[in-house]
Amino acid sequence: MRHARLELWSRGTSFAHRRHPAAKILVTLVFLIAISSLHPSQARAAIFYFVVLTALASAAKLPVPRVLLAAAVVLPFACVFALMSFFAGAPEKGIAIMVRSWLSALTTVLLMATTAQPDLLAGLEALRVPRFLVQVMQFLYRYLLVLIEEAGAMRAAAASRAGKASTLEFRRASAAAGVLFARSWGRANAIHQAMTARGFTGHIPRFRVLRITAADVWFVFGLVGPVLAVRLVLP
Amino acid sequence: MSRIVEVRELRYVWEDGTEALRGVDFDLEAGETVALLGPNGSGKTTFALHLNGLLKPTQGTIKIDGLPVIERNLSQIRRKVGLVFQDSDNQLFMPTVLEDVAFAPMTSGLSPEASAEKAMDALRLVAMDHKANKAPWHLSAGEKKRVAIAGILASDPLLLVLDEPTTYLDPPGQRSLATLLSELPQAKILITHDMPFARMLTKEAVFFQDGQIAGRGPVDQLAAHFNW
Amino acid sequence: MSRIVEVRELRYVWEDGTEALRGVDFDLEAGETVALLGPNGSGKTTFALHLNGLLKPTQGTIKIDGLPVIERNLSQIRRKVGLVFQDSDNQLFMPTVLEDVAFAPMTSGLSPEASAEKAMDALRLVAMDHKANKAPWHLSAGEKKRVAIAGILASDPLLLVLDEPTTYLDPPGQRSLATLLSELPQAKILITHDMPFARMLTKEAVFFQDGQIAGRGPVDQLAAHFNW
Amino acid sequence: MHIPDGYLSTRVWVITDLVAAPGIALLARRAQAKFNHHLIPLMGVMGAFVFAAQMINFPAGNGTSSHLVGAALLSCLLGPAAASIVMTAILATQALVFQDGGLLALGANIFNMAIAGVFAGYLPYAMFRGSRVGLFLAGFFSLMTAAVLALSELLISGVAMPPAMLSVSFAWFLVSAAIEGALTLAVAVALERIQPGCLRKPVAGGRAWAVSGLAAVLLSSAGWLFASDRPDGLESLALKAGISNRVTSLIASPFGDYQASFVANPRLAKSVAGLAGILVIYGLCMAISRAIGATRREGA
Ligand SMILES: Nc1ncnc2c1ncn2[C@@H]1O[C@H](COP(=O)(O)OP(=O)(O)OP(=O)(O)O)[C@@H](O)[C@H]1O
Ligand SMILES: Nc1ncnc2c1ncn2[C@@H]1O[C@H](COP(=O)(O)OP(=O)(O)OP(=O)(O)O)[C@@H](O)[C@H]1O
Ligand SMILES: [Mg+2]
Ligand SMILES: [Mg+2]
Numbered sequence: 001m002r003h004a005r006l007e008l009w010s011r012g013t014s015f016a017h018r019r020h021p022a023a024k025i026l027v028t029l030v031f032l033i034a035i036s037s038l039h040p041s042q043a044r045a046a047i048f049y050f051v052v053l054t055a056l057a058s059a060a061k062l063p064v065p066r067v068l069l070a071a072a073v074v075l076p077f078a079c080v081f082a083l084m085s086f087f088a089g090a091p092e093k094g095i096a097i098m099v100r101s102w103l104s105a106l107t108t109v110l111l112m113a114t115t116a117q118p119d120l121l122a123g124l125e126a127l128r129v130p131r132f133l134v135q136v137m138q139f140l141y142r143y144l145l146v147l148i149e150e151a152g153a154m155r156a157a158a159a160s161r162a163g164k165a166s167t168l169e170f171r172r173a174s175a176a177a178g179v180l181f182a183r184s185w186g187r188a189n190a191i192h193q194a195m196t197a198r199g200f201t202g203h204i205p206r207f208r209v210l211r212i213t214a215a216d217v218w219f220v221f222g223l224v225g226p227v228l229a230v231r232l233v234l235p
Numbered sequence: 236m237s238r239i240v241e242v243r244e245l246r247y248v249w250e251d252g253t254e255a256l257r258g259v260d261f262d263l264e265a266g267e268t269v270a271l272l273g274p275n276g277s278g279k280t281t282f283a284l285h286l287n288g289l290l291k292p293t294q295g296t297i298k299i300d301g302l303p304v305i306e307r308n309l310s311q312i313r314r315k316v317g318l319v320f321q322d323s324d325n326q327l328f329m330p331t332v333l334e335d336v337a338f339a340p341m342t343s344g345l346s347p348e349a350s351a352e353k354a355m356d357a358l359r360l361v362a363m364d365h366k367a368n369k370a371p372w373h374l375s376a377g378e379k380k381r382v383a384i385a386g387i388l389a390s391d392p393l394l395l396v397l398d399e400p401t402t403y404l405d406p407p408g409q410r411s412l413a414t415l416l417s418e419l420p421q422a423k424i425l426i427t428h429d430m431p432f433a434r435m436l437t438k439e440a441v442f443f444q445d446g447q448i449a450g451r452g453p454v455d456q457l458a459a460h461f462n463w
Numbered sequence: 464m465s466r467i468v469e470v471r472e473l474r475y476v477w478e479d480g481t482e483a484l485r486g487v488d489f490d491l492e493a494g495e496t497v498a499l500l501g502p503n504g505s506g507k508t509t510f511a512l513h514l515n516g517l518l519k520p521t522q523g524t525i526k527i528d529g530l531p532v533i534e535r536n537l538s539q540i541r542r543k544v545g546l547v548f549q550d551s552d553n554q555l556f557m558p559t560v561l562e563d564v565a566f567a568p569m570t571s572g573l574s575p576e577a578s579a580e581k582a583m584d585a586l587r588l589v590a591m592d593h594k595a596n597k598a599p600w601h602l603s604a605g606e607k608k609r610v611a612i613a614g615i616l617a618s619d620p621l622l623l624v625l626d627e628p629t630t631y632l633d634p635p636g637q638r639s640l641a642t643l644l645s646e647l648p649q650a651k652i653l654i655t656h657d658m659p660f661a662r663m664l665t666k667e668a669v670f671f672q673d674g675q676i677a678g679r680g681p682v683d684q685l686a687a688h689f690n691w
Numbered sequence: 692m693h694i695p696d697g698y699l700s701t702r703v704w705v706i707t708d709l710v711a712a713p714g715i716a717l718l719a720r721r722a723q724a725k726f727n728h729h730l731i732p733l734m735g736v737m738g739a740f741v742f743a744a745q746m747i748n749f750p751a752g753n754g755t756s757s758h759l760v761g762a763a764l765l766s767c768l769l770g771p772a773a774a775s776i777v778m779t780a781i782l783a784t785q786a787l788v789f790q791d792g793g794l795l796a797l798g799a800n801i802f803n804m805a806i807a808g809v810f811a812g813y814l815p816y817a818m819f820r821g822s823r824v825g826l827f828l829a830g831f832f833s834l835m836t837a838a839v840l841a842l843s844e845l846l847i848s849g850v851a852m853p854p855a856m857l858s859v860s861f862a863w864f865l866v867s868a869a870i871e872g873a874l875t876l877a878v879a880v881a882l883e884r885i886q887p888g889c890l891r892k893p894v895a896g897g898r899a900w901a902v903s904g905l906a907a908v909l910l911s912s913a914g915w916l917f918a919s920d921r922p923d924g925l926e927s928l929a930l931k932a933g934i935s936n937r938v939t940s941l942i943a944s945p946f947g948d949y950q951a952s953f954v955a956n957p958r959l960a961k962s963v964a965g966l967a968g969i970l971v972i973y974g975l976c977m978a979i980s981r982a983i984g985a986t987r988r989e990g991a
């Protein structure tokens with residue numbers, strides 16, 4: 001699964017991995033904004049961004065071909081739109097969409113591949129995303145694997161006792177969803193109990209204090225400068 | 236005697252790169268019982284999940300009762316192999332205990348009445364018939380385990396694979412499970428950290444270590460050798 | 464010696480009408496360790512959940528260290544009682560092992576640095592300090608259990624309540640847990656079906672049956688009497 | 692349904708982000724105020740449940756299968772405010788971890804699914820007092836609203852699309868919406884059987900919220916239709932209606948011309964406009980969170 005690979009990569013210790021997550025989020029947004037307004041005619045700028053992103057990936061000691069491939073998950077969807085543009089008589093728009101969405105996905109993959117999940121959440125919080133939302137995201141991610149595994153195991157258990165899961169009809173499937181829900185609900189209660197037992201009263205403390213260093217400032221300006229300059233200079 | 240399980244050069248790498256199995260060869264004859272021992276994380280559960288095709292080998296082959304474990308054979312294979320999962324929460328997926336245990340008989344084409352009867356018989360074997368209409372997630376941990384075992388017994392498999400079946404069972408439950416299992420004629424693979432239980436059921440064990448079989452032989456000898 | 468736990472006439476009925484506890488009286492002195500034995504579904508876990516107010520008695524009273532377990536006292540009570548849950552997945556909810564273990568010290572108002580130090584000490588006790596920065600969901604079942612125990616140790620409770628702490632641990636893991644627990648000075652309530660483990664830690668046991676305490680006395684005597 | 696980055700024009704993503712960010716900040720505050728601290732783990736786990744439930748395949752006849760989207764179900768279970776936050780957490784996680792939907796487009800996706808989709812689902816649920824019809828319509832309208840919004844945003848952004856595709860899309864939306872309605876109903880019925888009382892009974896106040904929510908949805912979607920600067924696909928539609936010109940000049944407000952005219956280079960202008968948009972959103976959110984913090988301190 002995708003998250004497993006991203007998580008593995010995010011445990012690296014390169015220069016990029018060590019940057020403050022808020023700095024990385026900022027740089028990501030600047031890249032995305034620059035990329036999102038690329039025109040079909042601006043092939044050179046697109047190539048420049050591609051080179052910079054690839055160089056960042058290799059500087060972060062990530063397996064570049066697999067990172068490029070990971071970003072390519074957005075391409076099938078983009079292909080559909082490219083085809084539609086083609087039939088609508090605007091093929092260059094379709095190409096532009098494919099390039100933009102792939103470069104954007106590449107940017108996001110790089111952010112995730114160099115930022116561990118707890119750091120990312122800390123970064124979001126540092127950027128004043130509502131704490132409440134961030135904490136819901138924290139729990140969502142924490143129990144995503146557990147529940148996906150449970151759902152998968154339930155499917156497997158059905159399969160291992162029944163031959164084929166597809167023999168489940170509509171009502172059985174909804175019963176399974178119901179059971180999954182009841183168990184998720186039960187689990188949420190159990191988690192809340194465990195938290196309460198350990199002193200939780202509505203506030204989750206964080207102690208990973210991340211500090212912005214000079215390197216982070218250099219990192220932001222070193223990347224934002226060229227990215228914007230290229231948008232200005234290249235036709 | 237016919238060979239029930241034949242595993243050759245089995246390797247498995249999890250998505251995140253963990254090499255859980257690194258070349259496992261394993262055989263089991265009809266009617267035999269073997270205990271799988273080994274430290275936490277040595278690959279026992281991963282191995283068990285391969286036996287009815289829930290995981291696809293990264294490399295290597297598996298045959299059950301002479302039948303290769305491949306996509307095309309899965310529905311046959313799954314009727315032959317009964318797997319009790321390590322976590323019974325993952326195994327119980329129907330809204331009531333009775334429906335859950337009757338699931339396998341139902342899908343194998345038995346009538347609802349016959350299935351329910353079969354399920355009740357299995358529930359009686361694990362002393363859980365009095366909770367037939369309860370929701371599985373309202374049971375205590377040990378009660379869940381009993382129901383999970385009943386679900387497998389009701390499906391009449393050729394081979395039983397039990398992944399830590401004694402967890403959460405009370406001592407009489409453990410003993411009666413041992414008695415019950417020892418009376419079943421099927422071949423059994425028993426993954427457990429509970430040495431007295433293993434000794435009650437079999438003399439023969441296999442020791443897993445780092446995704447490989449580090450030894451096979453009498454339970455006592457292996458236990459002494461690995462300081463278990 | 465001061466009395467740590469005092470339970471009187473405790474009754475509890477689950478929402479679906481199951482009478483899980485039917486009049487339980489129980490006492491525990493400081494520094495004492497007692498094993499809770501009893502069949503599956505006899506109410507041990509339900510009892511444990513009452514000790515720090517996670518369930519509200521249908522009837523009866525509970526005092527911890529002289530303090531009644533009522534809404535107003537809960538935050539104090541919870542600092543006194545450390546509960547290790549049956550399922551460690553429910554217990555570990557923070558993004559990293561260190562943060563999880565430091566949760567209780569942090570919420571009790573300690574500074575981040577002091578909390579982290581305290582957490583590291585607890586992790587060292589269970590030999591998990593080398594995995595402090597890992598995500599809890601990347602740990603093996605046994606490692607999760609150790610971290611869950613560390614999280615409780617870090618909160619310096621007066622009373623430890625452990626609900627089947629040896630499940631999924633391999634035999635060496637079980638032995639080192641027994642050693643660790645036997646060295647801790649706190650009062651301990653030990654819910655377990657693992658008799659050798661119970662014997663390693665205490666001589667005193669209580670036997671639950673049908674939501675009542677059916678006997679209290681030396682482990683061996685109870686085991687013999689209830690054919691355990 | 693999840694719009695990736697690279698599709699939306701600067702104007703569209705800036706505006707949707709501008710609507711979504713403060714909207715979510717407000718809803719987060721409302722959801723937080725309404726429940727006790729039980730809520731955080733519950734909402735997180737419910738988000739994970741929707742993820743996991745999407746793994747359950749429902750045979751939709753003729754060999755194909757479908758899965759639940761979940762916005763309507765969540766709004767029936769948790770109420771609209773909490774459901775919006777859970778959907779937002781789901782969308783953000785999907786965008787970040789699975790590259791399903793873009794980051795700049797997150798505002799648009801949140802608006803379509805987590806705000807409009809959730810409220811459009813809650814309205815019929817509240818109106819029919821939680822009956823079966825209400826549950827079906829909840830799923831139906833939730834998906835329909837989200838899909839139509841996504842499509843119009845793409846069209847406004849100038850994504851080229853052959854006119855024939857439009858009617859095909861609408862037919863496809865109708866089918867998916869009907870399936871989502873059926874799934875929402877089936878799963879909700881199963882839930883009620885397994886855990887009676889888990890669906891939230893719609894309250895009187897909730898109805899007012901739902902109505903105003905839907906009104907906001909309709910108004911703002913209409914607004915976008917007219918704010919469109921390159922309405923390729925919708926062009927013909929709007930022209931036929933003969934209102935396009937009038938309204939465009941009407942809405943030509945200072946902000947409509949936000950492309951920072953002082954910057955000569957038009958391409959840079961777009962980037963600068965984007966950055967400015969982000970700054971405005973950021974400032975707005977800060978202001979709101981300040982305000983929230985202030986009221987909470989007063990309340991305490
Ligand atoms: N879903 C997974 N993703 C990645 N790695 C996994 C996964 N499940 C297990 N592993 C890893 O694979 C290895 C073998 O795990 P397995 O569950 O087979 O061990 P086990 O022998 O059954 O241990 P235990 O006695 O604790 O049940 C371990 O290192 C474990 O961390
Ligand atoms: N959430 C629940 N809803 C309804 N009934 C429950 C619930 N949890 C437990 N019970 C019932 O309450 C009784 C006591 O359960 P409890 O979990 O306390 O048993 P236990 O002694 O811990 O058993 P075990 O040794 O199997 O863990 C059982 O009959 C069980 O079926
Ligand atoms: Mg295992
Ligand atoms: Mg219990």
